[in-house]
Every structure is written in structure tokens, then in C-alpha cells.
Amino acid sequence: MQEHEKSLYSLLIMGALIAVAKVLASDDPITPRLFISRVILGSFVSVIAGAVLIQIPEASPLAIQGLGAALGIAGYQAVEMWLRRRAAGKKNGSVTNDPE
Secondary structure, rough: OOOHHHHHHHHHHHHHHHHHHHHHHHOOOOOOOHHHHHHHHHHHHHHHHHHHHHHHOOOOOOHHHHHHHHHHHHHHHHHHHHHHHHHHHHHOOOOOOOOO
């Protein structure tokens, strides 16, 4: 397995573990839908850290994994909040993205 494949898989696993921990630590009732969606979202958000390699090709794997963990925690919540706002806007019949 090549180095970039190892980085990708480690970021996916790390993001999934962060998402599992967040589901277990939250007060929300754990449903299969919630569990699976948060694991998928956490995994893919942490993989975004791999985009750093485009800007800084010589970045160390540890730095990439650290950034992946940060994005897996903070980025995951930002994406989830954005999706909830979009869903709430569609339920209210809002055509624009304005919060007014």
C-alpha cells in the first residue's frame, strides 16, 4: 500500500471514530440513521485535510492527521449546522438562504 493510500484510510478511520464518539457523548437518542449519517459525515470531513497536500506537498503525515482530527471535530459540526439550517429553510418554504 502506498503512502497516500495509508493517509487516506487513516483519515477515514479517524473521522469515523470521532463521529462515533460524538454520537455516544451526545444527548440525542441514538438511531441507526443518526449513527450512520454522522459516521459518514465525520469520515469525509476529516479526509478534506488531505487537500493540504495539494498546497504543501511535503507536509508530514502527523500534521495531516492532526488537521484531519481538527476538521473531523469542528468541520463536522459546521457542516451539520449548515445542513440543519438548509432543511429548516425548506420546511418553512424559504426560497433563499437568507436567515431573515
